[in-house]
Amino acid sequence: MTADAKIDINALEKPWENLHELVTAGEAEPLLAFLDLMSPTETALAISRLSSEDQSRLLTLLSPADAAEVLEDISETQAADMIEELSPAHAAAILEELDSDHIADLLGDMDEDSAAAILDNMAPEEAEEARQFLEYPPDTAGGLMISECLAYREEQRISDVLTDLQANRETYADYNVQYLYVTDERQRLRGVLRMHDLLFPVHAAPLSQLMIRDPHKVRVDAGLDRLRDFFEEHRLFGAPVVDEQNRLQGVVLPEAVEEAGRKRSVRQFLGLSGIIGGEEFRSMPLLVRSGRRLSWLSLNIVLNIIAASVIAIYQDTLAAAIALAVFLPMVSDMSGCSGNQAVAVSMRELSLGLVRPGELLRVMAKEASLGVVNGLALGLLLGAVAFFWKNNYYLGLVVGGALAANTLVAVTLGGLLPLLLKRLKMDPALVSSPLLTTVTDMAGFFFVLSFATAVLPRLSGG
Template sequence: MEQPKLEDPKLDFTEQEKTELTKPWQELSSLMEEGSSEQLQEFLAGISPSDTALAISRLKAEEQNRLVTLLGPEDAAEMLEDISEVQAADIIEELPPEQAAAILEELDSDHVVDLLGEMDEEDADAIIEQMAPEDAEEARQFLKYAPDTAGGLMISEYLDFRSSQSVKDVLDDFQNNREEYAYYDVQYLYITDEQGRLEGVLRMRDLLFPKRSTALGDLMIANPFKINVDASLEELENFFEDHDLFGVPVVDGEGRMLGVVMPEAVESAGQERSVKQFLGFSGIIGGEEFRSMPLLSRCGRRLSWLSLNIVLNIAAASVIALYTDTLAAAIALAVFLPMVSDMSGCSGNQAVAVSMRELSLGLVRPAELFWVLGKEAALGLINGLALGLILGGVAFLWKGNMFLGLVVGGALALNTLVAVSMGGLIPLVLKRLKLDPALVSSPLLTTVTDMCGFFFVLSFASLVLDKI
């Protein structure tokens, strides 16, 4: 019996009732059992992209494969656009190379490269071998570029003509290839020479009023904006902030046009970068993680980070082991040890965040260590003294012991100076070493602040042990 559609105006369900009634993965499973590709297409077209992603993630691997097979290449490609690249790549990898290639050929070039980049090299090569020769060569070429560069973000679906061609030639070409061009995001026409070098750009509206015999060279904007294929994501972000354009042509070192970067692709890449940085700071390494992934794979990703952290924590705790006698003689110090390390860690993480942001915007270079050190040390000295006075005052009021206040206050002040200075420098050093600052900065800084904080408190206390 066919279920009623929730959008039926006769049915007035609350949002909670809709949630209880709507389990899209169950509906997908039911439709797959019936084997009707037409009903599957209608169902997926009628739900939101988020519901599509939810439904696909709850299906078993064999069900995902069957769904893709029932839909066919074109509809399967449309469905994969609604889910994350990691999940889409996992589904594609499980398919026979011929079937996977047929689906990828229905996607935009930039999406194809993104998916192939998420796969094992062997699987990606097997799929490329099954693609049409022209598409395969294009995929191999695009895979040479780093993902966060103009080459990695550009699309190859653009229209180029010669300056000697007329408006009539363009309109005739549009008519003859209307089915293919219908899937292009055409805002501009690009004028290139016989070697493919970019000469000019033509807005679509420029074709509306001139005579059909007018040559494109007379209408084009010569020497248009363009960007090099190796341009970084930061350069692209800055470009689109300064220029309100629908896209920018990408050229190689000799000026040959290779593709077009759309502002939406740059914005999406920026969001992905932010997500990866957040995951890195949170200890999720090796890419994105979803709970639909294999359990052992998820455990391995998390343990690789946690194992590093436990080693670093043991190193920090070893400092306390060296001063067990001091800690036993002045047990009040145990209350302040975590405060000193945690407060300094917070100050250090602020410095890390500023360095990471300035690196991403190009406002600081990895070689400018002394400049950053000077800026952060001045700030760390002032904030350290302020925080030290507060914590030292609390210690004095609690125990009525001036020396206890001096020990914990002085330790916090000095450790804040160290933490802020190190927090500003660590991302720059890691960047110079070609390591990911977002992934490594946090555990390194935590270890440094813990070890130094424990050392400062316990060593200062040892000097005045008989007075506290």
């Protein structure tokens, strides 16, 4: 390792080539030494450029503990893909070296058959714990918590805790320990101890006398926004997670909540960009990447054909009043912006629990009233522009009326779409905005051209 440590990793233009050579050589020690020189970002870059065969060989050359450290440096999507290529027994050995929440995240990114095969090869206790974690939605306290925490019975004494800490110091060294939790005989949370609470009391003191009673806690089903609010209100290093019977299940850390928030933002961004199915990396197989993009594009092309057919139906109207072509994109774009505002409000209210998926009539009434007001205001503005440009009252009436009508449709539909998709057990962030944009285009074209056809003689004559 001393010879390899002289390598300047920053001077290597293509570290993945060096990594490939080390993997091909098949010696674990220099391979591990090279990986130790790289930052997590450099490790992720180098591994992503390896072939799937080299990636699998890399994990098999390293010990399970070292392989687990490598997986922690790369994205969960890539790590899950690499794990799936291994034998279930080898994959299980690596996963057992990870924290409980990381195990659940990786298994959740795999197909069910692969995850089941790996669970069958894990130690029974580890497998049972992982199955329990998989039952919780990923963006809840249950899905984000770690089970590696220290809990003691309320009748135990300080001396009992100190003895246990000393006896298991190597195991507990990997735990993120800021607090000790106190439970009763049914594992119900009774209190919490800070680490410095162990330093000064007499060793014979029972925990029940020293603990902070009724500590702040969160339920396993608490959502991501609730958790973020919790840690903003209570500046804690971690929060105990309890079930409906107040039994201690684990601990959720603020950094886990922050990371989950970043992941959700990425999913929403990808969904709004039309990439369905999760993260995409260019190192993924071509057909996988193609499928994730085509899943939305194939639907979108059908909707766009319908929108184009509206123009085809009214092509004579468009030919007779060519000025309409200038306003068609304006009407669809401005209405789309109004609709996306409604989508954003519904998404935010859903995340905060301020609206339920079944409250369609309430949301429709609220958005329709706003759509009338904003539609009239925007319609008058654009209609005036059209009138002064061509000095044609009917052109202004057609354009302004179409924008007003389409704004009403857009904000109403934009408010309802997230609720409808939520009721259908779909992620509203993935479909709402792209679907709304196409529908408002289609409706905008229809309103402009149908209104224009009704007054075509006066419109073309002006």
